Amino acid sequence: MPFFGRQLSVPYTDLNERIGKRFPMERNIADLLTVTLMRPRVAPITNSGRGPETQAARLSVTVDLQVKLPSLLNASQRSLWGSMTLSGVPRYDPKSKAVVLVDANLDRVRVDNMPDALSASLAKAASQLAKEYLETKPIYALNAAQVGRLGLDGGNSSLSFVVLADRLVIAKK
Secondary structure, X not given: OOOHHHEEEEEHHHHHHHHHOOXXXXXXXXXXXXXXXXXXXXXXXXXXXXXXXXXXXXXXXXXXXXXXXXXOOOOXXXXXXXXXXXXXEEEEEOOOOEEEEEEEEEEEEEEOXXXXXXXXXXXXXXXXXXXXXXXXXXXXXXXXXXXXXXXOOOOXXXXXXXXXXXXXXXXXX
């Protein structure tokens, strides 16, 4: 662990509360499906016994989703429910003074009773949404006091991240 004064511990409950304020989020896919994302949950992804040098620390974000399908027989819509898990590597963005997730992956999409014809379209759209959302929206913004505490005021803005079971540790390299 790095020197105590140059690190910041952020519990996942804080991350969940902060990103939860941006939800629900709704997207229309190909004028056919409406997907609503809600209830995001941030969690650690362990290295499964591999050393930290072989794999970067990753965080997952799981969201519940509702897929609204148009009914061809009447004006009503049918809703399907499921979840989606995305993951990425935490990185510090000096411009926004925030932590974003890069190298975004769509790890899993599960929708109950989803017709096979729509599964591939949903997976492709969800993958694009994952990259867009995780790589452009911060999961945690540092305030001025935290920037000062981590010593990011000068030119060096290099941070390391340690993913623990209950929190994310952000430290000056």
